[in-house]
Amino acid sequence: SYPAFEIKWFPISEINKKMSHMKEYIDVIKEVSSKCDEFVIACDYDIEGEVIGYNVLRFACGKQDAKRMKFSTLTKQELINSFENAEKTIDWGQAHAGLARHNLDWLYGINLSRALMSSISKTGRFKVMSIGRVQGPSLKIITDREKEIQDFLPEKYWNINIMGTIKQDEIQASHEKDKVWEKEEAERIFNKVNGKNGTVDEVSKAEKKIWPPFPFDLTTLQTEAYRNFRLNPKKTLEIAQQLYLGSYISYPRTSSQKIPPSIGYKKIITSLSKNPKYAELASELLSKNSLRPNNGKKEDPAHPAIYPTGISLKTTDALALKVYDLIVKRFLASFGDIALRESMNIRINIEGEAFITKAVRTKQEGWLKLYQPYSSLKDEQFCDAEEKDAFTNKKTDLLEKETQPPKRYTQSSLIKELEKRNLGTKATRAQIVDTLYQRQYVKNDPLEATDFGIKTIKILEKYSPKIIDEELTKHFEEDMEKIREKKKNMDETIEESKAILKDILHDFKSKEEKIGNELKNALYETSRKEIYFGKCPRCKKGDLILKNGKFGTFIACSEYPGCKLTLTIPGKAKAKYAEEQCQHCGFPLVIIKYPRKKGENYCINPECPEKKKNEEKDKGELNELNEKAKQRKCPKCGTPLVARKSIHGYFFACPKFPKCRHIENIN
Template identity: 30%
Template sequence: MILYIAEKPSLGRAIADVLPKPHKKGDGFIELGNGDCVTWCIGHLLEQAEPDAYSPEYKQWQLEHLPIIPTEWQLSPRSSAKSQLAVVKRLIKQASALVHAGDPDREGQLLVDEVLSHAKVSAAKLATTQRLLISDLNPDAVRRALGLLRSNKEFVPLATSALARSRADWLYGLNMTRAYTLQGRKVGYQGVLSVGRVQTPLLGLVVRRDADIEAFVPKDHFEVLAHIITAKGEPFCAKWQPSQACQPYMDEEGRVLSRRLAETVVSRITGKVATVTDVSHKEKKQAPPLPYSLSALQIDCARRFGLSAKEVLDTAQSLYERHKLITYPRSDSRHLPKEQLALAGDVVGAVLANAPELVEGCDAPNLALVSKAWDDSKVDAHHAIVPTAKRAALGALSVKERQLYQHIARQYLAQFYPHRLLADSEINLCIEGGVFIAKSSVEKRAGWRALYQKTSADGGENNRQAAGQQGRGDDGSDDTDGVQKAPLPSLKKGDEADCSHGELIARQTQPPKPFNDATLLAAMTGIARYVSSPDIKKILKDTDGLGTEATRAGIIELLFKRGFLSRQGKNIVSTPAGRGLIASLPEVATTADMTALWERQLNDICQKQLSYQGFMQPLIAELHGLIQMAAATLPMALSGIAAVVKGAKAPGKTFRRGAKSTAYRKGRKTGAAKRNGYKNSGASSDANNMASSEGNSQGNSRRNGYGGGKPGSTSTRSRKTIDATP
């Protein structure tokens, strides 16, 4: 009997649907017409054992117990999954051959492998176990996947990497959380101070942004525009480019701070001759935006529809599992395998049948075009999120489901439209010895952009840039390049024109913007922007950023649950408790460096360049030092701050410009957390950080919480109980 072990029931049913009938449904499995069986997990059937499983004394939270480091790791059945685990183990023993059908990611690999290990599958049976990789639940796609089975042995390094990450997060999160929670009690903070490899650097990112907003002092700066009229009477504007001689009157970003200097330039150029010193014209092609990864989808939908990361993930999961209208949603890839080009006709046909409004007023998609999205070298276990070939009436979908489907479908259709074509021009002029530049960018062919022109509110980053929209960056920088959308006059080097007058433009620097759902997700995926170390920056650019596609939404929600973040309208800000925690922790715990190094090493395990022990031993040595540091200092920045009860609105004052928070001031005075600007954040997640969702393919935690109960208590507590602790 061949046994197929899926990650969850929906996948199990999809597999069974294309295998021999008639089917006989059992309790937790489906028996096929040929005697084979399909069963499934329900997320993780096993979880890391509670600390008291290693020693009863660990029921109490006490500093002298830390760090808790198991010598032999134990897993225990999840209480809600014991019956299904028994079903799977019984079927494994009966099976002559096994097929691993976990989700196509690191966590999906570990999830089923740990069940096989727990069931003590023989070496001979493990050697013949096959791996089934499914990213589309429609019958044709499942059949294709069944025809491409691989040996599960190929994925041992992937499972080892996932196991190392899981145990490392357990060690770091459990020990750091207990240490700082216990120390927090000594200064009167009664809540759980959860610390995690990803959640804490993310919190640090928000705290630092809030502090920069609070400390921001506006600064005036000035620009000069020359209004030019050609000999043919054609008007245009050119922007002054300050020379080296102006450096004493400029800031480090090249902005002129002296009004008098700018006024002098205005008076000197008014009524003077402008001589053309250089002219350039070039055409620029813009490729269509790549199909979505989960994070890219979450960012775009937050901008356009105002949806939270969790709402996008849950809705996408429904489109995948329930409606079978999109492929696997927890993907970190934005590319597609070339073999899927053969399916493009069916997929495009389904999209046009399901959502014909997407191409209204546009040319028909050209299936002969092959965009840069089709790249085998950039596709591993899973590919970008795209529509499936299923045809369905979208009226049966919820509003959110319909919005997401159309958003994903439009991005896929864009791959079959030509490049957008822009004509970029630049004219350099000399006026009274000063340099002035006029720039323009004019669309000559809309190409793929025609699909988006009806939705001017589209929030996609690629699309906003392609549309030439400008504005202030999230960090408060001004985008004032002055690129004009109208064509510049036809001039050549040596031509002369008149400067009718100069115009002084007074501007004021703006504070960084508070984070919102879209920008916080963008910061997590592009965390390298907030890191100063070139080496760490490179590592983070080569990895997925801070957290994984599957966990980012859960990590953000966890920080709200803990009372470390709160919402002010659409903005996400840190609370006094969140700021106090960051001020109390060593810098290494609040920045990206450690996470980046971990992620590089975990990738090395996947590539067979590092062993499991080579990763774990240095980590344990560093953990000893961190716990000693925690025990040696009190988190005074948390003194007087009330913990937030789960579900309650975070109390306390929020950051206001000009009014420094007590927690932040205390942290700076005590030197508890030294800061280096935006040196921040990390790369994987907190598998066990009090209901973190790292590795969760369903959105609920697959692993146990930190267990043990309240500090000083003797009762064992479930994760749900701990989460409710004030």
């Protein structure tokens, strides 16, 4: 039921049976603390760590204050220094900000989620739903982008490109009007220059300084890990946390882009130089007169930017090695010299029409050498051209194109957008994205709002817009920052949030029936769409519906038993209606997608003439390959091999599968 405003802390062992073993830990802390007269909190030095330490202190130890260690790495020396120089009291700004956040997240998350689930359950349906202070606005950002994409009307435009040579150099150039919006004008230009040679009108060169990258804050690390390794933000944070716990890197949940001299630049780089992988790069930096990183503007009151400690990494985990290497290279690159990039523009005149070709290359590597292979800057071939050189036109293209809708957010770019809008925290944004997937509000990556996600936001916009109000969320984020800075009282913020929440819930309750019915309809339509595969081609009355059977999923007519049409789906594949018919037999086409493979159109009619034709072709190819296979014997059991076909193509295999699992490439 809702609303629920009473908040009381309980040991997790009392409310979650799966965590009952935690009682032993709490009991040990209670027993040990009864014999202690001094307490030091050594949890992670941030808002979340402060709350954890304070809760253990007051609930398990029965104390209200303690000394506080401040550290950014788990190296032995830093922990000793932190212990010897511990603050005399808890960081009450962090503790109160953390408690305020816990209260607000619980009050909003529990009450709003219960309200949604209550409204839909009263219609006789059940669906696990959640919404919260940050989750709601985050979903709205995604659905707003989806609406932009759906409402987007593409416009036609034309490109005119030429390919040819200047001296001996092959070049490609585009008309100075990058997009020609009128077909008649595009055709006029094309006809004017097609097959005609030209002259170089102008050659210009320019140099640009590229400053070293800033040291990593968490968001930038997640962005770069996604760009280079396609790691989602949650996984990147998990790996970074493990590296931190192993003392290999500094605390990862930081929004800082600054590394202070106090961390010991030279000492860390000297330690890295002992690793053969980084020896050359580190030695290059150590030969400089001074070490000064290119710090960014972003700061974090608790921690510096992410940096390696210099301790040699001991792991065989491939992903951990990749993320660690990225962090080390970024750290080293931040100390590098400015890189110099040179650009070249060539302007070609053909019958009075100007065509431009551009190229960029690195003139001075600087920090780029230290950040390989992670730099996204590419070098292009320069043309040895001078003014009045002849251009020989070998080919002219007139290309019809369309403007493209805005891109969907990736998990990485969404986290950057949330940070930009001051929604959520560096520690919670990845989890919020993960929750949106779990609740089936979004799918795929780039993030695509599901029909249910879109309809949920539409319903909330219509009946209770404050639930997804970005400005309200930002207001409380700013309040919590003021609490951390000891400029605002925690209780005032909590009481204000309760008052606003009461109004939201009162308004919601008055419209609960309407909201529930619309959510029910949205759920039905979404579920229906996911299992609908077009009209039945046999009886013309029913719909083809995806069903689950004893041997997996299959497609059947909704008019069963009147119509007994059933169609199979290839094993281990996911199927989705392609919303078009097979041109050979008229049956619906489905998009079949295997794990780690692109989806492809597939006709579900087993009697499709085109499918039969392809099957005969496959049969012939298999027979030919089987003749070759007989000449090979399984190296494990000596049996002659046979040819097989999978989604990846043909291969040779032992016929005694699954007892013998030997396979080999047909080549």
